[in-house]
Amino acid sequence: MHILVHMVETREHALTSEQLATFIHTNPVVVRRTIAGLRDAGIVTSSRGHGGGWQLGRAPESISLAEISAALGETLLPFSSEPESPGCLVEQAVIAALDDFRVEAERLLAEKLSHITLADLAADFRRRYELIGVTSHAV
Amino acid sequence: MHILVHMVETREHALTSEQLATFIHTNPVVVRRTIAGLRDAGIVTSSRGHGGGWQLGRAPESISLAEISAALGETLLPFSSEPESPGCLVEQAVIAALDDFRVEAERLLAEKLSHITLADLAADFRRRYELIGVTSHAV
DNA sequence: TTTCATGTAACTTAAATAGTTACGAGTCTT
């Protein structure tokens, strides 16, 4: 997300993996590896060679957090349910009951995330940025 | 959860760490370590010595999944937000926006989990158990 | 007193994640 908002703020030109890596204090290769999913989903585009790098693939208003999360292959909940004792009826019942919860919870979270767009986050940044600016002038 | 439902089904006597470990194919020490939080929360009780072991601390109707989750120190969402670049306004805005989501999402999940009790899971097991029984007779 | 069980520290092992190096392939500038 951090990287993506930076891209919104720099829409005119591409940012290299190296620059993006600096933002989040990591390695260019880690960045490429991580956001490869975003590229495959069309959320960002990459170009090689001189002047190349990464840019948003489309308007930030059309990019929801739900889509980003899915493109990155993130899970929305920190647990899954794989049987450890296949055949144990207790376990089967537990898994079934928790799966009902899991499915609904994931639907709920995805719904919420689909209403937040990259543009919203960028606007939030703008707002803060101008607020700080005013404060700085006042002080 | 698997272990806890077993405890519901065996309320009359205590189960040893060894027995519990067998259910989930792991080690007695891992079990003790893991459910220590449940003991501290009064959800289960443990007793030493001959005939000792683990038992439910109170009625399964009064034990919600939300409480179990909290007692185990589980997080409901698979991400937190610790600044990597303190001072970066972009990051601050992203964290703030995502925190809004996180707080509400956690509240929502906890609310859902607070309505599911251990007794519900145990009842689900009972239902399945009797269903299988009938099927077995039919076949 | 012996046996059984938890409580916990300390250590080892295993798995997942992150970071690094290296180099091929494409692209722009001169």
Next chain:
DNA sequence: AAGACTCGTAACTATTTAAGTTACATGAAA
């Protein structure tokens, strides 16, 4: 055409976290 630049990706190493193990002290029942 040459050189500089950047992504794509494989292969490897390092780090971190969780799980598993061993050992033993503590407490309770037979």
